[in-house]
Amino acid sequence: MGIRTKLRRNRTQKKGMPPGSLVYIGEEKTEEVTVSAIEFDDQDINEYNNISLDKLKSVIDSYKITWVNVNGVHNVQIVDEISKMIGLHPLTTEDILNTEHRPKIDFFEDHLLAIVKMLDLSATDTELDIEQVSFIMMEKTVITFQEKHGDLFDPVRLQLQESKGRIRKAGSDFLFYSLLDVIFDQYLIIMDEMDDRIADLEGMIMKEPDNHSLQDINEYKNTILQLKKTVWPVREVVNKLINRKVPYIKEDISFYLQDIHDHIVQANDMVETSRGQLYGLLDVYYSSLSMKMNEIMKVLTIVSTIFIPLTFIAGIYGMNFAYMPELDWPWSYPAVWIVMIIITAIMLVYFKRKNWF
Amino acid sequence: MGIRTKLRRNRTQKKGMPPGSLVYIGEEKTEEVTVSAIEFDDQDINEYNNISLDKLKSVIDSYKITWVNVNGVHNVQIVDEISKMIGLHPLTTEDILNTEHRPKIDFFEDHLLAIVKMLDLSATDTELDIEQVSFIMMEKTVITFQEKHGDLFDPVRLQLQESKGRIRKAGSDFLFYSLLDVIFDQYLIIMDEMDDRIADLEGMIMKEPDNHSLQDINEYKNTILQLKKTVWPVREVVNKLINRKVPYIKEDISFYLQDIHDHIVQANDMVETSRGQLYGLLDVYYSSLSMKMNEIMKVLTIVSTIFIPLTFIAGIYGMNFAYMPELDWPWSYPAVWIVMIIITAIMLVYFKRKNWF
Amino acid sequence: MGIRTKLRRNRTQKKGMPPGSLVYIGEEKTEEVTVSAIEFDDQDINEYNNISLDKLKSVIDSYKITWVNVNGVHNVQIVDEISKMIGLHPLTTEDILNTEHRPKIDFFEDHLLAIVKMLDLSATDTELDIEQVSFIMMEKTVITFQEKHGDLFDPVRLQLQESKGRIRKAGSDFLFYSLLDVIFDQYLIIMDEMDDRIADLEGMIMKEPDNHSLQDINEYKNTILQLKKTVWPVREVVNKLINRKVPYIKEDISFYLQDIHDHIVQANDMVETSRGQLYGLLDVYYSSLSMKMNEIMKVLTIVSTIFIPLTFIAGIYGMNFAYMPELDWPWSYPAVWIVMIIITAIMLVYFKRKNWF
Amino acid sequence: MGIRTKLRRNRTQKKGMPPGSLVYIGEEKTEEVTVSAIEFDDQDINEYNNISLDKLKSVIDSYKITWVNVNGVHNVQIVDEISKMIGLHPLTTEDILNTEHRPKIDFFEDHLLAIVKMLDLSATDTELDIEQVSFIMMEKTVITFQEKHGDLFDPVRLQLQESKGRIRKAGSDFLFYSLLDVIFDQYLIIMDEMDDRIADLEGMIMKEPDNHSLQDINEYKNTILQLKKTVWPVREVVNKLINRKVPYIKEDISFYLQDIHDHIVQANDMVETSRGQLYGLLDVYYSSLSMKMNEIMKVLTIVSTIFIPLTFIAGIYGMNFAYMPELDWPWSYPAVWIVMIIITAIMLVYFKRKNWF
């Protein structure tokens, strides 16, 4: 049940704690939380894997653009320490720890918090893998909190290393945009994949509908619903990004943001289209069930309608009345056969005319 | 019938009374109405259970932050006296007494009235227990009117006693926020629970649909509808709280209120998701009914289609014609059996091909 | 057909008349139109039944608050004379005469016109009795035009007579509010009643669905639709009343109007809930039909599947072949019976397993 | 197919012409286009039928109020010449010639163009007769372009001739309003008629549903859809008329326009109601089909279930075994009859209990 997978974890535990109490809400995980950082300007680039928190502080404080990536947020302490290092409000930290948060953006005096979802579609089933990514963006630093180690950001890492595009020359805002861009491009790719799979499902239902088909349709509907819930609020996030004037975002990336906005709108359109197709599939499914029923009934009706009258005729001449003159005529038996064949022929013509076979 | 439980009580009685007439509208109750108060500042905390109204007045008038909790509002007189003590408008008192009021918030010069619903889900059925809580919030006092004695506020009581978080240091506005917070956190927990139950129901319908299943689906739909009606207007309440500037709410809890707002939006999303799943369940149910019909028809058709022609053949040779040469041939009888077996085999292959069994 | 009852009367007749031509649109009625008036201040109260129009003029012109009630508007002449007496625009008079008008409010320099619907639910069927009430409210006078004599306003009359509440001390605006209040309170009572009836209908459909059930559902849907059309526009009417500043409405009843507004919103919610329940009922109904079909088919299939093979066996040994060795064996007949019983037993076990009985 | 009737005519022909090229779009017609004019002030009234274009110019230029009515717009040349005479923009003329235009209103410096639809309901089928009327309204002149000769405006003509109401004393704006009024009053009359017919259809479907019923429902749905498309945009047209200040409309007809607005809103409501009823009809129809199926199945099941076991018993004693002791007992035959009668009785009681007949 895709929809339920990520719910209900530690929420009950949190109930009754004072607001701002830091509790991780999400799937229980045990893998180690790792922190890496990349520090760059248009000349140099330094990468630090598994950086210590002390070192991290000095990297953030340097004059270069820094991208800090936290893999895993289930270690409350690490997240809390980083939050304090950069001066976040406890409720902001709480939002980062709650991996079931709705996509949103909050603007503060010297930083912003953006929460979006990274999507992946399992290769074998309709399960949608939804991972939350929280961004803290400041004048010279972007911090990304991921739920687990992933490779979606690798292209950006590569661009930084190879100094491709304007990314090394631009500020933290362009880095932020580039990271959002890879996440949202992924949405369109997943919608394409969903589209393919729904078409496959349609083919299967056309051929042979079973109760499992309906289950599949419902699972796809759930996946589409999740996609909608993930993609829809992102529009607002991007809108706010475009319209809000904050000192740490320079004017000239708004054109890039507009581009992201176009993609999100397109992803939304695709979600709606897929939803429409799934409802069409339901019709196909029900119609197939009905068709099958009609076919079954036709077989029964044809066989019954032909043989029941014939059996009646046979029954007539099986009666034991003393005075049944036909019984003694020599041509009665073949005559009965001929009558039966004629009746059968008439029936077959009738059914043929009705297009029953 | 969940939806009807709380309706219709004393409304007819009230019809025709002058506006502002105080009548309790809600389930009839006989348990005693109790009033308790907690008075605190960052140094001291005093609790008064079953406080008398005279004493209550002096506690409210003290310079400390006071939280008065009224368990039960069916005693019109007590509610009326407290209302007069703090100077409420008769219509406000009327709203407090009407336990079927829509969630709302009204701002007055020196206090506000907030009406929200406390939810609980019965462990054994889909019945939703909806209890109204009215808040009067003033400069130094929060008064909560509950329908009956409950323990949802216990965590706040505990935080006050143990001086956890900023609650003892902050004003009545933070207390108010903390109380709202426990109520709205409960919404998400209940939505999680509903989600679980719907998944269980889906499993049951898949296995064996009966007319009771549909009744269950409809009851869940009613519960979801009630949830929607309870959760949806709360958004507006919180929005107004955030945007309205009143002297007795300090600026710096608006960030906390925004947090509540996010949770309410999420709860709304979950309600919509559950609703979608219930409609999916309806499809599963109808499809199961259809499937079952098809299966019944298949059994009938297979048996009829095989035996009706065979019976016809038997009928033929049961006829009593004087001249039926086959009757006297020695191999006729085994030949008829062989013909019948061949016919049956052909039928079975045909049905097998059609995937009928 | 509830919806059509009030339509189509004299509309065709009116077609082609100059705008402002006074024609009564509504059910044809013959009962006499009566005019009564109550004149009061906080000291005195005078009631006039069947007041003449001359006397009416002097009462309206007096310095006291006056409530004029016109029972019946099908007498165009009387309505016209009263309209002219207080100086209404011809189109306003036209609106009062058209008893099929949508609820609305129009503000003029020294008076307002409010048109709302008074509801009543027939005790024996789903027919909704919708009666239009038009209010003219002026500085010192409220005039109500009802379609026929009714007793809904009796409580207000009683309050006036017994000087209960603030009604005798307040102005025409509070009288106006009090009259609206009894009308709108009635909406909630009717919604409660509808809710009850729909629950009863659900019970009946669960037990024994017939074509009449569907008719009932559709009639309830029509009634709900009418309720929606009656209740929904009233929201706007009350909103305008709250927000529009006119000299003949004093500020301090806006709080009372807000209360009415809350009730209207609640009535709307209840309408939506009932509508949802009716759609649920449709599902119950269709499912019951399907269930019944399945049950019928099961009976047919069980009987056929058991007896058709048995009849075939009997047919075999009814054949008249000369060489059928079994016929002469002494134990054949009991053996055939045993075979038949075994087949029947197997069938029964099979059906039992499939839960068919 | 109501919806398609008016589409597709000369549109393809027009494709590729420069914008502003004048082409008539609509049903092909051959009847002659006639132009008539009425010139009046509060003293005199002159009517000109089949007025020549030269004379028309002098009439329009006179100081009196003039109403020019063009019957038929398929003669491009005549429309073009009149347009040029009063100085219309080529695109305005194009709009007048396109009889499939959406209702709209355009304001120009010294005139306005209003396009609305005149409706008529065929007496024999659900076909809706939609005719476009374009109004050009200027300081002293109203020009109406109708698709064909009609009598809907006759009442206005009569009012002018008989000097009824304020029409002769008022300006071109009141004439314009009067003409709109007769068109929109017609909408309500047609909705009433639709309502009647749908009720009739419901009665017929209740009694005897056939495939034709569904076709009827769909045709009504199409008609309702067309009504919606015709009535809905008119709201905006009237709204603009009310809110836009132009020198050739005097303030004091805005109250009349408000009246039209109320009627349009009511017509819209009626359209929605009818639509709801049609969906209810679909349910009635499907339910009737299901009911019928159940009834057929019941007949089959009752007959089969009673006679198949009896035939089996008869078959048993038709077997030819040498040793069947019952065959020789004297009371066997009547005993078998008694058994059969008992079985039949039990079955009948069973079916009776199940309410199958």
Add this chain to the structure above:
Amino acid sequence: MGIRTKLRRNRTQKKGMPPGSLVYIGEEKTEEVTVSAIEFDDQDINEYNNISLDKLKSVIDSYKITWVNVNGVHNVQIVDEISKMIGLHPLTTEDILNTEHRPKIDFFEDHLLAIVKMLDLSATDTELDIEQVSFIMMEKTVITFQEKHGDLFDPVRLQLQESKGRIRKAGSDFLFYSLLDVIFDQYLIIMDEMDDRIADLEGMIMKEPDNHSLQDINEYKNTILQLKKTVWPVREVVNKLINRKVPYIKEDISFYLQDIHDHIVQANDMVETSRGQLYGLLDVYYSSLSMKMNEIMKVLTIVSTIFIPLTFIAGIYGMNFAYMPELDWPWSYPAVWIVMIIITAIMLVYFKRKNWF
């Protein structure tokens, strides 16, 4: 599968590239990309087919109005060079290369980018041919990027050559409008065609519904969905064009744009109408399936109900009891026949009454 045709091409390839990287997204094509230009003023007109990029630059820079048409955008290099020649932002070039872009308009200081879709309907199936056209409009130049060579713009070319209408005298804005006009006029023509085809489909389903019918309905639904997605955002594009003031669009074409706006709104209406009709078709289809089932069941029931009792009677007198007095009566056999005929007659009357044949 119409909807999937254009998706998924090079998107995956693009994933991870820096923003602004130029990649063609769309169907793979190999035909040569050709560039043509028309340069004109009210005196002269020069056409250049397969113009070289050098020459193109000089043409664009000339003082005349120039229309450059690029057939095919899959050659990234050519598009890139032209983009650089006129100074486009890399993201704009990226949009032009992405042939799956949503319709949109972007305004820049000295040019605008408009992306719309050109539609064509395949003559043989429901496949909608959607081709993207990107417009760059500058002070004196309009550049159109088409996906492939098409003839939709031929009428405009002809008007230019023959100097018809105001096109040769007006600026690049009127040229731009004229090009948009032919694209959007096509929308209405296609909607007309769709309307026709849906009516044909309805006829076919009425006559003989099969599983293919449902597939057809679903394909039409997909086509309509695509139309909606293509037409709907164009409204916004045109709205922005009308409302945005940019120096390179002169005021006086806003009236023409309003005309386009009206057409787009009408096209949207037609899309909605067609959608409604398709849902009606689904009802027709399901009803036809049900009807057919009823008909099959009727045949089975009539035949079974008549012959099963008769066969039972024959079975009775086929029994071999020693004492069956009827067997020896001389009139028994004809009496049985008479009884059978009477039973059959009663049955037939019964079925006739029930309208079963």
